[in-house]
Amino acid sequence: MKALPKYKAQESVVYIDTDSAPRILFYGEDFLLEDLPVGTRVIYPRKPLMPLANPRAAIRYALTHPEGAEPLHAQLRPGLKVTIAVDDISLPLPPMQRPDARQLVLEAVLEMLADYGVDDYEIVIAVALHRHMTAAEVRRMVGDKIFDAHWPDRLYNHDAEAEGGIVELGRTAHGEPVRINRRCAESDLLIYVNINLVPMDGGHKSVAVGLTDWEGLRPHHNPTAIKKSWSYMDPKNSELNHSATRQGRIVDEHVNVFHIETALNNRMFSGPLDFLMKNEDDFTEADRIKFQTIKWALSKTPRVARREIFMRVPAAYEMIAVHAGATEPVHKKILDACFKQYAVPVRGQCDILISGIPYISPYNVNSKALNPLLVQVMADGYFFNMYRGKPLLREGGVLIVAHPCTDSFDPVHHPSYIEFFNRCLSETRNAEQLRDKYEEEFARNPSYIEMYRRGNAYHGAHPFYMWYWGENGRQHMGKVIVVGADNAHVPEILGWERADTLAEAISMARQHMGRSAEITLLHHPPILIADME
Amino acid sequence: MPNARPTAAAFYDVDGTLVRTNIVHAFAYYAFNQPTPWRSLKKAARTLISVPLFWALDQYSRKTFNDFFYRYYEGQSEDRLRFLAEEMFEEVLKPAIFKGAYDLIRESRRAGLRTVLVSGALDFTLESLAQHLGVDDLLANRMEFKDGIATGKLIPPELAGPNKAAVLRDYCQRHGLEMARSYAFSDSYSDVPMLASVGRPTAVNPDLRLKTVARSYDWPIVELR
Helix, strand or coil, X not given: CCCCCCCCXXXXXXXXXXXXXXXXXXXXXXXXXXXXXXXXXXXXCCCCCCCCCCHHHHHHHXXXXXXXXXXXXXXXXXXXXXXXXXXXXCXXXXXXXXXXXXXXXXXXXXXXXXXXXXXXXXXXXXXXXXXXXXXHHXXXXXXXXXHHHHCCXXXXXXXXXXXXXXXXXXXXXXXCEEEEEHHHHCCCEEEEEEEECCCCCCXXXXXXXXXXXXXXXXXXXXXXXXXCCCCCCCHHHCHHHHHHHHHHHHHXXXXXXXXXXXXXXXXXXXXXHHHHHCCHHHCCHHHHHHHHHHHHHHHCCCHHHHHHHHHXXXXXXXXXXXXXXXXXXXXXXXXXXXXXXXXXXXXXXXXXXXXEEECCCCCCCCCCCCCHHHXXXXXXXXHCCCEECXXXXXXXXXXXXXXXXXXXXXXXXXXXXXXXXXXXXXXXXXXXXXXXXXXXXXXXXXXXXXXXXXXXXXXXXXXXXXXHHCHHXXXXXXXEEEECCCCCHHXXXXXXXXXXXXXXXXXXXXXXXXXXXXXXXXXXXXCCEEEEC | CCXXXXXXXXXXXXXXXXXXXXXXXXXXXXXXXCCCXXXXXXXXXXXXXXXXXXXXXXXXXXXXHHHHHHHHHCCCEHHHHHXXXXXXXXXXXXXXXXXXXXXXXXXXXXXXXXXXXXXXXXHHHHHHHXXXXXXXXXXXEEEEEECCEEEEEEECCCCCCHHHHHHHHHHHHHHCCCCCCCEEEECCHXXXXXXXXXXXXXXXXXXXXXXXXXXXXXXXXXXXX
């Protein structure tokens, strides 16, 4: 009798047994290969969804068949003042292979503007208080043709500190000021081109947050809003999202905004790194050899060089959805696509959550380091918040992260982080105290403002947001243990405990949570969101 | 905060920091604008020949450079120097102001800081600039005049190198300002003592040596050019 072909569907949740393979954890610009205790639950991302067969056609279809708005071409006429705003380099992570999704959308939009005689248009990169993108980064994002035709006069970074550059459109019923870029506010039509990497992106946040200033961010970029966000990857339960939505609705009352939102699949690694998309139990011999070769090569390479190598490997993301039109119906459709890609059904919280921390975050693309504050925001902020429903980690549980925590900052990108970490955080870890005592001083610091405006530095207030971002995680978790920190003072300043090995960290966590503690490894990146049942 | 009485200051070096010119440009302007064409020619030629020497002395010590350089003013009338200073501002200094200088001063004011120019140049050459930028004060070197004629000597305390730090400290004490919360901005390694004396030093358009120091101490580096 002929045997049936063996078929094994990818399971996103697996349990370690006695003959399971060791698991790979990101460890900054390196990897750890660790045996996990029997019974440990490992949560993997979903497989990449099938991409759109013809993204350019899909974009054109979205522009001509929008949600809750007139087709884009029907809104255009000669003499119209148009501004196109685009998401910045914080998305996607790592930057995607060329052409970037924004380039495809911009090409379609600019062609339509030209066809309808619209020549008064500018393209603004919605950086808010993020660092300004360099010319090379912008070129990579929008493509050579658009860059050469527009940079720097008609394609530029939003400047939250330009004199008279921000307009207050009004206040929400909660008293939140709504302040956006003057050119955008005074345009007949504002087109926003977005990439939705995670569910906290896009929607009303695009304009209300991406094109505002420090005053406009204060209502939600604060510890109080973060403490009420469970989680900020779950828009329905995120005060951060509620506040931005209230602001965005005021924007929509004053400005004709046409959103073009895109969602990508999670094909973060391809080619020689494609084994990182797999369950280790399914590794072929070739996968094991590739991993060991890379691990050996990394061990012989200085950290700075390792970083350069990683930063030069783009992700092979593909577009899975594109929708255009009014803010809320467009965003709803894109969120559905996002959750379809990222949400992994998970039953039951854990007592000990393990996660490797990679070399990259939304705030250090092309930077010299993932500095300690960013390591913290990845652990207490992003990774803790990768759930929908209730936290994956039980209240009082232990988070174990793997990262060297090197005391290294990029002085060009993160000058204010250096002062925040060494001066403020060593004084107190209390987010409210830090906000009350120091945030305004940093936000008004003329040196940091000039470095933001004329250089490529994050705004002086930005390190505070990084600390606030971890606030609900810090309130919820019992402790954080970092594996493999190369120094004692960084974990101490962050309020974390140290362990040399993962086994030691698990032992420490079990002392805190009990011998029968439920252990879960969040096996990412690629990104996944635990959809808690 | 901006309306309250300042409790800290922002001190700006001028040459190379806020403007792209330096004190030699100012002196050259005077040299080329002597009362007679013959004197202009003589003075200009002498200045041009001395440029390599000025450079070498400046590399050695800013104070030695000042002592030597200001002798070139000897014999010039105070009236003429002051009269030409206004013209020089319009023709030389004003076009040389970095665009970012206006923003930096505006942002300092918004942060509630008292704004002060600190320069080794002569006070009368910078008064119009200070007024134009709208700063609160000007600390600069003062030329000694006898019977309305420049002696070529500076009235102490001389503003150069380490002395700038002492002058800043004195200024802060007199005005009830906190050094630890004050800012200093400079482009030159010779101003490291001034920068190190305040709590918030910033290297602006720094030369290589200052850039190295700034990197070592994690001081912010700003490009206004």
